[in-house]
Amino acid sequence: MSALQILRIPWYAMHRSLRWLMLFVFLTSGAGGIASGSLLSDKPGGWKPSLLIFCIGQMFLWVSSMTAALRLAIATRQWRVPGIQSQLLCSLLLYVALSVSVPSAWLAMHGAPIGPPAMLLFLCACAGLVFATLPGYLMALVGFLPGLFAALPAYHVLPDVSDPSTALPVGLVALALLLISGWRAQRLLLSDVSRAPKWSSPLALHVGSPWSKREVQQLRLRPNWLSVTPDIAHAGPSQPDKAIRLVLGGLYVPQTWKGYGKKAATLIITIGLPLFLFALVQMLVDRNTVAVAAFLGGALSGGTGTLLMMAGPLIGFVSVFVVRMRWQRTSAELPLLALLPRLGDARGTRSALLHAGLGVPLLMHALVALLAGVAVLFWQTHVREYSFFLLAQFGMATITGALVVNIFGGRALALWSSTLLLGLGWVLTMFSLTLPMLAWRLDHPVAWAGELLLPLALAWLLLVLAMLWLARRGWHGLRQLPHVFMASQ
């Protein structure tokens, strides 16, 4: 096999949607890192933000690449195709080497030392490999990382990436992760993969099937204590919007108060218990309450920051994909809704559909904005920073609304363009949280961050205007349909 073919393996091994998403994240993180490094080239340690951006991209790249590689390895083993395993391994090693050496060399050209950044990038690649092979639910741990990084400096001195002595411990941790991922991958290859994946199966076995099948698979695998508790009371002709929400499924399903309580309790226990145990152990060992309080404070601020950064885009992604799935599955919920009597006349059904389809995500965006308001009061942050966050939530809400209305109107955007729009919203949301902080909150405000705020606001404005135009297009389509639950075939 030629070097070119080895280079092509991950690309062909990936599902089409994942392939483009990976390319988008890879290019965004690459461009973001290069832009940041170029802007800060005259500052001491100006390469550090670039390294951080490269590391995030690296993690994502290796979670997706390992997932695709594992699926291919499992499939080729099932089909008894000879020789693929070794070529896959060659391809993975080659890409690990490239993904570490190229950004390290670029960073070195911008004043970074060679060793520690290279080892850190290697660590991120190995962390990605491990996440792809460990049980899927451990992916939730990714959400803890920002909180952990925010909390740890209060308690432990984190190694400095400028210090050459950092390279060895980081490299050793990376090697340990590499060994774990290799061991897990080997076990997966030798296990009975013909059986349906379990809840505890790694991410690699859950992805790859169509979204609609994956949804049913997830519902089937989920333990009973984690399943949703739908509130079907009054969902019927008297409350058509509630009935439609019940049929739309996913985040739209109305749940009982007990169900919401169960969800909240699960979330609190999942997040709170590890923090509580960690703090308890530290209290027992050190009895240093100040450090523990600082640790918990750091975890809270880091966790809230992550939540605020991710919540808006996630609401958009999930709502759009749920509605998209319903309108794609032509022999499931859509015909059921189309032939369901007593949902109201054409106008009433249209309004119930819009109420159900837009109400839930918009309410969730509003709740995130409210949570941010509480965070502003708690940390006594400036209102002007909050205004950028509100702008981001409003922008994400218009993207969500426009995409959903276009699906309802039979004018759904192609998957890649929906993903691109939501991805763009996510990038702007990240900038809306970080740039005001850099410009106003630091002891030494970053001048260029302040200069970028106006273009950021203008970018949001343009995006919102484009989304309003898009929503109008969807609304026109919706009004022209003979009935609103029409499949586009």
Add this chain to the structure above:
Amino acid sequence: MEAVLHETETRMAPLAASGLIHAYEGRNVLTGVDLVLEPGSVLGLIGRNGAGKSTLIRAMLGLFKPLAGTATVFGEPALTLSDDAKARIAYVPQQPDALAWLSAKQMLDFIGRFYPRWDKNFAASALERWQIQPNKLLAKLSPGERQRVDLIRALASQPDLLVLDEPAAALDPVARRELLREVALRAGESGTTVLFSTHIVSDLERVASDVAFLHQGALLMRCGVDETKERYARLWLPGHISAAAPAHSLSRRHHDDGSLSLVVERDAQGRWPEATTLPGARVDALGLEDLFVEIAE
């Protein structure tokens, strides 16, 4: 006069399609289909995979807008059905996957609220009879159990028109037999009109009063199930007289030895085509399955 009568019949028919044309991804799926279901009839729609059966059913129910043609349900345009018409229809799609996040009991309870004639007792007893755990999530049921729950959903609404798209695909033989019995019972006792698509010819023979063959998006034939043996036959002509084959036939197959096989139909006076009388020509009676294979191959 006949045309007026036909028009009235079509207008009052539980389900009717006229000149349905549809295509997607550059392929013709329906090529001008006309089909009318008489009240109380059980029509089996048969055809190969990809023949367009599901598309035809979905177009007739107004679930999407075809490129051309019209469909009516109880005389109303299928694309703008009233609540009254909807309450009289039950449709079970192929591989029903809907509402996987609800339990069977929750789904039936929820759906039942929309139907004025919902038979709660039937739903409960059918769940019990078919040994389906009512509180188990639909996602966690086997494909056969899912199909049965959806059939219960359809039958409990006591429809006047029951449309089933390959209803027996995931059922075991016992459940299939029970379903057919239920369909025959509904049609016989309540006068329910039934349209069902299938590959299983024996199911069709057991329950259908009429059969329609759909092939490559076109309705090749439609007749009573009992009539098929009388009305259609395979005509085999040896090579030296194959040129005398009738111009019109339902299928035509040339063999390597020059001979020709055709599926022919009696004319309005009940006569076979002239070629059947030629010396050397052979006429074979065809069972429903053979007829299907001859036409579809």
